[in-house]
Amino acid sequence: MIINAISRLGRATIEKCQACGRASLMLYGALVCKPQPIKMLPLLIRQLYSVGVLSMAIILVSGLFIGMVLSLQGYLVLAGYGAETSLGQMVALSLLRELGPVVTALLFAGRAGSALTAEIGLMKTTEQLSSMEMMAVDPLRRVIAPRFWAGVISMPLLALMFSLIGLWGAQLVGVDWKGIDYGSFWSVMQSSVDFSTDIGNSIIKSIVFAIVITWIAVFNGYDAVPTSEGISRATTRTVVNSSLAVLGLDFVLTALMFGS
Secondary structure (H helix, E strand, O other), X not given: OHHHHHHHHHHHHHHHHHHHHHHHHHHHHHHHOOOOHHHXXXXXXXXXXXXXXXXXXXXXXXXXXXXXXXXXXXXXXXXXXXXXXXXXXXXXXXXXXXXXXXXXXXXXXXXXXXXXXXXXXXXXXXXXXXXXXXXXXXXXXXXXXXXXXXXXHHHHHHHHHHHHHHHHHHHHHHXXXXXXXXXXXXXXXXXXXXXXXXXXXXXXXXXXXHHHHHHHHHHHHHOOOOOHHHHHHHHHHHHXXXXXXXXXXXXXXXXXXXXX
């Protein structure tokens, strides 16, 4: 009984190590593949639309309501101390440092990451990737690289849009509804937000999250079992692993950026 359990644990550990090795090789191949701007640019633009533009709706709507809720809850707390004018500072720092990159990454993993995994997995199931290899076309260059770079480019822009629309939603609640002075709301926010510390670190977080999410998504699709059940499992694995990776990396990055 114990020997069987140890054997299963060892087998699972070896499989995970092998998967990490395959994922690393795939990422290396996607990053260092010989660029072909004339051929790659149309593919990249198509994937930017699929990954980025089609994700804007859920990002903008979520950012608006999260900013409104954050502003309302913050106002109720700050009003008890007579510090309503600090609402802009609280909302801006919360969105730029944490909620903007993290929530955008989670939404991006659920919407774009799952779509990438399902699309690549379906291409593998229908033997499109094998056909490319038979025609001397590198799937990493043709399929993986454009999707990977589209995710890396789109995610930071979506996070910035999330934060901006969240600040606008906070103004709707704090200024237009609760009556906080417009000048005080924005001046306190402007004086408290530092470009390099807050906005710069937010962009760095978004880029790291984008690399990890897109890497997990394209690898799970590329490594999926070529069946309908295998694709569904790979898609679920993408969302779960990406979400856990984002939350874990967020703590590490926050400790490095703001812990001292």
